[in-house]
Amino acid sequence: xxxISPFAPQALTELPVVDGVRLAACAAGIRHxxxxxxxxxxxEPATTVAGVLTTSKTASAAVEWCRAHxxxxxxxxxxxxxxxxxxxxxxxxREAVVRTAHEAAxxxxxxxxxxxxxxxxxxxxxLDPDKFVGxxxxxxxxxxxxxxxxxxxxxxxxxxxxxxxTGKCEIDGVEITINGIAKGAGMIAPDMATMLAFLFTDAxxxxxxxxEVMAPLVTDSFNAITVDSDTSTSDTALLFATGASTRxxxxxxxxxxxxxxxxxxxxxxxxxxxLAHQIVKDGExxxxxxTVKVTGAATKxxxxxxAKSIANSxxxxxxxxxxxxxxxxxxxxxxxxxxxADRDKLxxxxxxxxxxxxxxxxxxxxxxxxxxxxxxxxxxxxxxxxVGDASATIWTCDLxxxxxxxxADYRS
Amino acid sequence: xxxISPFAPQALTELPVVDGVRLAACAAGIRHxxxxxxxxxxxEPATTVAGVLTTSKTASAAVEWCRAHxxxxxxxxxxxxxxxxxxxxxxxxREAVVRTAHEAAxxxxxxxxxxxxxxxxxxxxxLDPDKFVGxxxxxxxxxxxxxxxxxxxxxxxxxxxxxxxTGKCEIDGVEITINGIAKGAGMIAPDMATMLAFLFTDAxxxxxxxxEVMAPLVTDSFNAITVDSDTSTSDTALLFATGASTRxxxxxxxxxxxxxxxxxxxxxxxxxxxLAHQIVKDGExxxxxxTVKVTGAATKxxxxxxAKSIANSxxxxxxxxxxxxxxxxxxxxxxxxxxxADRDKLxxxxxxxxxxxxxxxxxxxxxxxxxxxxxxxxxxxxxxxxVGDASATIWTCDLxxxxxxxxADYRS
Numbered sequence: 134x135x136x137i138s139p140f141a142p143q144a145l146t147e148l149p150v151v152d153g154v155r156l157a158a159c160a161a162g163i164r165h166x167x168x169x170x171x172x173x174x175x176x177e178p179a180t181t182v183a184g185v186l187t188t189s190k191t192a193s194a195a196v197e198w199c200r201a202h203x204x205x206x207x208x209x210x211x212x213x214x215x216x217x218x219x220x221x222x223x224x225x226x227r228e229a230v231v232r233t234a235h236e237a238a239x240x241x242x243x244x245x246x247x248x249x250x251x252x253x254x255x256x257x258x259x260l261d262p263d264k265f266v267g268x269x270x271x272x273x274x275x276x277x278x279x280x281x282x283x284x285x286x287x288x289x290x291x292x293x294x295x296x297x298x299t300g301k302c303e304i305d306g307v308e309i310t311i312n313g314i315a316k317g318a319g320m321i322a323p324d325m326a327t328m329l330a331f332l333f334t335d336a337x338x339x340x341x342x343x344x345e346v347m348a349p350l351v352t353d354s355f356n357a358i359t360v361d362s363d364t365s366t367s368d369t370a371l372l373f374a375t376g377a378s379t380r381x382x383x384x385x386x387x388x389x390x391x392x393x394x395x396x397x398x399x400x401x402x403x404x405x406x407x408l409a410h411q412i413v414k415d416g417e418x419x420x421x422x423x424t425v426k427v428t429g430a431a432t433k434x435x436x437x438x439x440a441k442s443i444a445n446s447x448x449x450x451x452x453x454x455x456x457x458x459x460x461x462x463x464x465x466x467x468x469x470x471x472x473x474a475d476r477d478k479l480x481x482x483x484x485x486x487x488x489x490x491x492x493x494x495x496x497x498x499x500x501x502x503x504x505x506x507x508x509x510x511x512x513x514x515x516x517x518x519x520v521g522d523a524s525a526t527i528w529t530c531d532l533x534x535x536x537x538x539x540x541a542d543y544r545s
Numbered sequence: 546x547x548x549i550s551p552f553a554p555q556a557l558t559e560l561p562v563v564d565g566v567r568l569a570a571c572a573a574g575i576r577h578x579x580x581x582x583x584x585x586x587x588x589e590p591a592t593t594v595a596g597v598l599t600t601s602k603t604a605s606a607a608v609e610w611c612r613a614h615x616x617x618x619x620x621x622x623x624x625x626x627x628x629x630x631x632x633x634x635x636x637x638x639r640e641a642v643v644r645t646a647h648e649a650a651x652x653x654x655x656x657x658x659x660x661x662x663x664x665x666x667x668x669x670x671x672l673d674p675d676k677f678v679g680x681x682x683x684x685x686x687x688x689x690x691x692x693x694x695x696x697x698x699x700x701x702x703x704x705x706x707x708x709x710x711t712g713k714c715e716i717d718g719v720e721i722t723i724n725g726i727a728k729g730a731g732m733i734a735p736d737m738a739t740m741l742a743f744l745f746t747d748a749x750x751x752x753x754x755x756x757e758v759m760a761p762l763v764t765d766s767f768n769a770i771t772v773d774s775d776t777s778t779s780d781t782a783l784l785f786a787t788g789a790s791t792r793x794x795x796x797x798x799x800x801x802x803x804x805x806x807x808x809x810x811x812x813x814x815x816x817x818x819x820l821a822h823q824i825v826k827d828g829e830x831x832x833x834x835x836t837v838k839v840t841g842a843a844t845k846x847x848x849x850x851x852a853k854s855i856a857n858s859x860x861x862x863x864x865x866x867x868x869x870x871x872x873x874x875x876x877x878x879x880x881x882x883x884x885x886a887d888r889d890k891l892x893x894x895x896x897x898x899x900x901x902x903x904x905x906x907x908x909x910x911x912x913x914x915x916x917x918x919x920x921x922x923x924x925x926x927x928x929x930x931x932v933g934d935a936s937a938t939i940w941t942c943d944l945x946x947x948x949x950x951x952x953a954d955y956r957s
Contacts, residue, residue, distance in 0.1 A: 191880030191888045221876045223889065223905030256873025257906055447859070447944075448952055455953025461668025464633045468603030476603045477635065493635030494669055532859075534949050540860055541867025541945075 136535060139510065140414035140422060141294040148281040148299045148312045151333045153177035153375025155276035158287035161265035164216030164254060171265050172287040173272040174211040174331070175241055180375045182208035182249065183343035185351045187368035193220035194230045195250040196367060202246050206340020208373055209243035211331065212250050212269070213288050215316070218367045219252040219260035229262045236266040240273040251329050251369045253316065254290055285314040288329050291539060292316050292415050298407040302400035305393055307383035309336045313404045317412030330355060330370040330408055336397055337376035337385040345389025346398055347372050354405035357437075358413045358528045359444050372401070413528045418535030421453055422511045428524040429480075429517040435472035436525035439518060442470035443527075450532035453512060458503025460488045467516060478519025483512070548947060551922065552826035552834060553706040560693040560711045560724045563745045565589035565787025567688035570699035573677035576628030576666060583677050584699040585684040586623040586743070587653055592787045594620035594661065595755035597763045599780035605632035606642045607662040608779060614658050618752020620785055621655035623743065624662050624681070625700050627728070630779045631664040631672040641674045648678040652685040663741050663781045665728065666702055697726040700741050703951060704728050704827050710819040714812035717805055719795035721748045725816045729824030742767060742782040742820055748809055749788035749797040757801025758810055759784050766817035769849075770825045770940045771856050784813070825940045830947025833865055834923045840936040841892075841929035847884040848937035851930060854882035855939075862944035865924060870915025872900045879928060890931025895924070 153176060161171040184203050186196050212233055219226050230250055238245040252260060285295035296315040303309060315330035338346065347370075355370055379385055386394065414422050425444045430436035443449055446466040452459035460481050467474050477492035483506045487495040506512070565588060573583040596615050598608050624645055631638050642662055650657040664672060697707035708727040715721060727742040750758065759782075767782055791797055798806065826834050837856045842848035855861055858878040864871035872893050879886050889904035895918045899907040918924070 187880075188883070189877070189880030190883065190886045191876050191891070218873070221873060221888070221891070221901070221905060223903065225905070256876055257901065258873075259906075447948075451949055451952035454949065457953065461630070461633065461670075464603050464668055465601070468599075468601030471600070471602065474602045476633065479603070479633070489633070489669065491635065493633060493637070494671075532949065533953075534946050536859075537863055537866065537944065537946050537949060540863035541869065 137293045138415045139420060145282060145295060146297045146299060148297055149310055150278040151310050151312050151375065152335045152377030152380070153180060154333045154373065155278050156280040156284045157272040157276040158280065158283040159268055159272060161214070161268055163214055163264055168216070169283065169287045170215045171268060171272070172211070172213040172284050173237070173269055173276060174284065175273060175276050176209050176373055177375050177377065178209070180208050180373055181206050181338060181340045181343050182371055182373050183340060183347045184369065184371040185348055191221060193218055193252060193367045194222065194226035195219055195252045196369060198230045198234065199249050199251070199369060199371070202249065205246065206343065207247050208249055209247040210237045210241040210249070211371065211373070212237050212248065213329065214252050214260070214265060215288050215290050216254040217252060217258055217260040218254050218256045220256045220367055222257065222259050225259050229260045232262040233266060236269050240270045249371055251367065253288065253329055253367050281312060281314060288314065288316040290316060291417060294415060296408055296411040296415070298404045298411070300400040300404045302396040304336055304378070304383050304386070304397055307378050307381050309334060309378055309383065309397060311400050311404045313408050315408040315412055317415060328355060328368050328412055330405070332370070332372040332401070332404065334372070334374050335377040336374045337379045337383055338374045339385070339387045342387055342389040343372060343374055346394060347401065350398070350402045350405055354402060354409045357526060358409045359441060410528060413530050416530035417539045418533045419530035420533055421531045423453060423529045423531065424513045425527045425529065426513065426515040426524065427518060428515065429519050429521060430523045430525070431473045431521040433523045433525055436523045437527065438472050439467055439470040439474065439516070440525050440527040442466045443514065443516065444529035447532055450529070453507065454531040454533045456504065456507040458483060458488070458500060458507050460503070463514060463516060464489070467518060473520045474518035475520050480517040480519070482515040483507070549705045550827045551832060557694060557707060558709045558711060560709055561722055562690040563722050563724050563787065564747045564789030565592060566745045566785065567690050568692040568696045569684040569688040570692065570695040571680055571684060573626065573680055575626055575676055580628070581695065581699045582627045583680060583684070584623070584625040584696050585649070585681055585688060586696065587685060587688050588621050588785055589787050589789065590621070592620050592785055593618050593750060593752045593755050594783055594785050595752060595759045596781065596783040597760055603633060605630055605664060605779045606634065606638035607631055607664045608781060610642045610646065611661050611663070611781060611783070614661065617658065618755065619659050620661055621659040622649045622653040622661070623783065623785070624649050624660065625741065626664050626672070626677060627700050627702050628666040629664060629670055629672040630666050630668045632668045632779055634669065634671050637671045641672045644674040645678060648681050652682045661783055663779065665700065665741055665779050693724060693726060700726065700728040702728065703829060706827060708820055708823040708827070710816045710823070712812040712816045714808040716748055716790070716795050716798070716809055719790050719793050721746060721790055721795065721809060723812050723816045725820050727820040727824055729827055740767060740780055740824055742817070744782070744784040744813070744816065746784070746786050747789040748786045749791045749795055750786045751797070751799045754798055754801040755784060755786055758806060759813065762810070762814045762817055766814060766821045769938060770821045771853060822940060825942050828942035829951045830945040831942035832945055833943045835865060835941045835943065836925045837939045837941065838925065838927040838936065839930060840927065841931050841933060842935045842937070843885045843933040845935045845937055848935045849939065850884050851879055851882040851886065851928070852937050852939040854878045855926065855928065856941035859944055862941070865919065866943040866945045868916065868919040870895060870900070870912060870919050872915070875926060875928060876901070879930060885932045886930035887932050892929040892931070894927040895919070
């Protein structure tokens with residue numbers, strides 16, 4: 134059993150009810166007997182949904198199902214299992230998804246196309262739907278509006294703590310709630326990796342508008358984190374909007390670019406970023422949380438590429454694990470990124486400490502200061518590449534012996 | 546001190562003399578007192594040189610020096626130091642290179658522009674040329690035609706064994722020798738990484754032709770290896786051709802695309818590939834040597850990108866370290882590469898074992914067979930991505946606890 138992350142919260146965030154959402158979870162024995170591994174969420178009629186899915190060329194059958202049905206953007210049920218990713222399982226994989234949708238539609242009394250499905254866990258092992266579809270009717274019966282902690286636990290794989298976040302905002306003066314749960318741990322990389330995130334709100338927003346609001350926010354939240362640069366076949370982030378706030382006078386919104394959504398947008402980004410940080414802070418084997426900021430880049434994309442090059446470098450990550458202020462490896466990672474950078478203007482800071490400036494070690498820098506800074510649990514590395522004024526931030530963790538232990542033994 | 550690589554040769558390859566080359570090495574105390582860390586090679590007049598240098602945007606001062614002088618392609622001396630990369634050292638770094646070239650030209654009685662320089666080791670620490678330029682005259686005096694082992698040792702950093710290779714070929718019926726030495730270990734990646742390779746031949750080939758022969762061979766040798774996906778600021782591969790074979794009747798060759806160079810080209814590729822394999826086999830902390838072959842790709846570049854995605858995946862590499870036949874992670878790495886791949890035609894083999902076929906586990910595959918195969922010291926993973934007929938091979942190693950130990954403590 135892996136050690137609990139040093140960043141595991143002392144107490145879990147309690148999530149309020151989102152009107153129109155009910156949840157239930159149970160242990161279906163999909164991989165580990167007795168472990169909560171099946172989640173059913175039910176949504177009231179007229180609930181809309183938007184989502185962002187993995188860019189992997191070997192996406193799972195569940196991801197393909199969601200991609201097809203996000204087009205119409207209506208949702209009544211969500212089924213998630215952990216323990217088996219149902220990825221690379223061929224025709225049987227697709228059949229398992231269809232069967233799950235069929236059974237869930239039955240218990241939710243809805244169309245199959247209003248059922249969303251996600252699976253996480255082992256790749257390449259057939260997922261037997263007989264193991265869990267019979268349990269869906271019990272879950273539907275037991276579904277409750279306050280079961281977020283159980284839901285967050287049901288989607289965990291190598292996560293060492295459940296990830297929950299919530300926020301309040303307003304639309305036209307009516308209070309709106311946004312809840313979110315997520316799982317992460319390994320295969321966390323630029324394109325969302327083995328992460329699942331489910332967000333729930335009582336806002337009333339049409340599907341196209343919901344997508345317009347949510348999708349760009351993924352860039353600076355779930356796509357701005359990396360644990361090990363590996364991208365999973367199953368990454369899924371879905372936002373369900375029940376529209377229940379209309380009962381308190383909130384409007385039903387058809388366009389994403391309207392000013393009345395500013396509070397909602399800011400709150401959604403906050404909840405998503407909160408979950409993204411929680412995912413990194415439970416990165417496999419981590420001992421430190423690292424913020425990499427790149428400034429002075431030619432474009433925002435270039436800043437992001439350079440920041441990811443630093444955040445994904447095994448040599449940078451092992452140096453941080455070893456509490457070694459080895460800023461030469463940061464220089465290396467800037468260089469290998471391939472984006473414009475002026476070596477002779479490059480500047481590096483560890484937190485408030487000026488380490489390098491104008492392409493060489495900063496005059497006042499002393500290694501003892503750097504070494505002392507690296508002993509912190511949260512590290513901030515800022516690099517100015519001296520060619521423009523674009524910037525980006527990426528969050529990551531260090532690469533430790535425990536990462537190797539966890540991943541060299543995952544199957545055994 | 547790091548453990549010796551399990552792939553370290555029982556006996557070092559003895560290199561024959563290459564007429565026109567003399568070498569000497571000594572301990573200059575650049576970083577570790579008493580460690581051989583300075584190499585001088587001297588070449589007879591009319592020696593030509595070709596080279597391939599790092600693509601890093603933060604290339605070292607020595608790399609910039611070589612890049613400028615490779616344009617004329619004549620060489621009389623090579624100075625290499627280990628222990629300090631003289632990278633990201635600003636104006637002082639450039640001054641150290643100029644000073645080294647000046648002193649070496651003095652002892653070699655040649656133009657400064659005929660001196661080539663390489664430095665490897667710590668990034669960001671000023672290199673003090675006073676530590677070693679005074680030793681160059683002693684080295685010039687002691688330089689001998691058979692000092693390859695000392696030369697190979699002088700360029701080592703975290704390498705656990707010196708890397709030597711040799712081959713014989715012919716040009717117009719005259720026997721030609723190609724010798725090579727290299728260093729590698731960490732920061733080994735697609736674009737040559739912290740690797741230095743120096744090749745020596747008595748062939749007589751004009752600079753432009755020499756470049757035309759050598760540069761393409763780097764793609765399938767030094768650029769087809771990866772240890773940790775990190776690319777160094779100092780990567781340098783230089784090929785020196787003394788032309789001494791003209792004394793035995795060999796012609797002086799002015800064009801690279803001529804049939805009479807076929808034997809030379811094949812031999813050079815063999816020596817370069819041999820050195821490239823030795824670099825991987827001394828990858829930091831490795832326990833296994835891994836060959837990743839991708840077939841059925843749309844283009845050769847796509848095959849290479851997919852093979853590198855597999856070879857660089859921390860999850861694939863840790864699975865191999867754990868002797869876990871976790872082929873799902875190979876599927877993941879194919880998916881994240883972003884190149885065309887037909888998930889439902891994907892096939893994976895471990896050595897001769899058919900693991901997956903037509904997008905799912907192969908019917909006859911049994912995990913015990915896969916697990917047994919993974920216990921080997923040399924692993925071959927072949928993936929057919931089912932969209933075309935291009936292929937590529939990449940060599941790598943696993944990612945172990947020892948890699949973390951070596952890199953979390955490099956400085957201490």
